[in-house]
Amino acid sequence: MKAVNLQTEHNVMAAAERLPARVIVIRWIFALLSVVLFACVLSQVFFAGLSVFDNPDHWGKHTNFVHMFEFVPLLLFILSFPGRIRGGGRWLSLTVQLLIFTQYATAEIDIGHIAALHPVGGMLIAVTSFLVMRHAIGSLTRRKAAT
DSSP: OHHHHHHHHHHHHHHHHOOOHHHHHHHHHHHHHHHHHHHHHHHHHHHHHHHHHTOGGGHHHHHHHGGGTTTHHHHHHHHTTTTTBOTHHHHHHHHHHHHHHHHHHHHHOOOHHHHTHHHHHHHHHHHHHHHHHHHHHHHTTOSSOBO
16 A cells, blocks of 8 residues: 555656646757757857858858857847746846857957957857757756756
8 A cells, every 4th residue: 555655756846847848949949949949159269260260251151150040149038038047048048149249359359468368258158058058958858947
């Protein structure tokens, strides 16, 4: 009898931990967008490298490509609420957005020491967007709210 009660308690707890279908779908969208964001950031770094090491004519690709994904982190931040994604996934996506805005400032400033922060910001965006992606993929395997 005791084994049956334990099994019943386990089933009740498992049912309570299940997420609604809409939350699961939003988490999948969040994960997909985070992978796209990370791929775009890597492409952006590649375009900068082409400009420096191959041909300066590639700067146009570097400066224009960011407009394709610059608001994806903000969308991720917004999706984190209905997707019940807390902690790292939510706040790191907002951090990526703020870092992207900072990139615009460092790209336009003509003071050497401040302008030199631009590639450092790119590295921070790459690392942070990777962490968002890792958190997003991890949230797909969790049954309850991601932390």
